[in-house]
Amino acid sequence: MEPFIKDISVKDKRQNVLLRSQKLATAIYLVSNFLSDHDPLKWRLRDRAVSLMSQSSRLAYETATLEIDQIVSLIDVGLASQLVSEMNFSILKNEYLNLRKLLVDLLTHQVGELDQDLLVRLPPTPTSPSPRLATGEK
Secondary structure, eight states: OOOOOSSSOHHHHHHHHHHHHHHHHHHHHHHHTTSOTTOHHHHHHHHHHHHHHHHHHTTOHHHHHHHHHHHHHHHHHHHHHTOSOHHHHHHHHHHHHHHHHHHHHHHHHHHHHHHHHHHHHSOOOOSSOOHHHHHTOO
């Protein structure tokens, strides 16, 4: 997967998020095939990877970052238990962290858009007190 890129359009970043989450889910399935069917780690990793794809397709980036945090934690458990290939899981972890950076960038952009949207809707700030307040009238 290509490295984190800052200078691409928001639409391209959204497409990139969805594509990366799909590729990473596929990789999780392939790598977790080496785990026993009785190992809950196998199924939790797969569940979280599929959930991340769903969150990404719905543009639910805040929830998606939480999914990534859970996936990375599960990968860390797999690495610590030495049940999985360190190389494969380290690559997966780095790719998930790169995807998280992209999601945070998109979230920051969304917040910026919301701020601009809010500023457009706010009434202008009065520059002088209302005449009723200045004279004491109610």
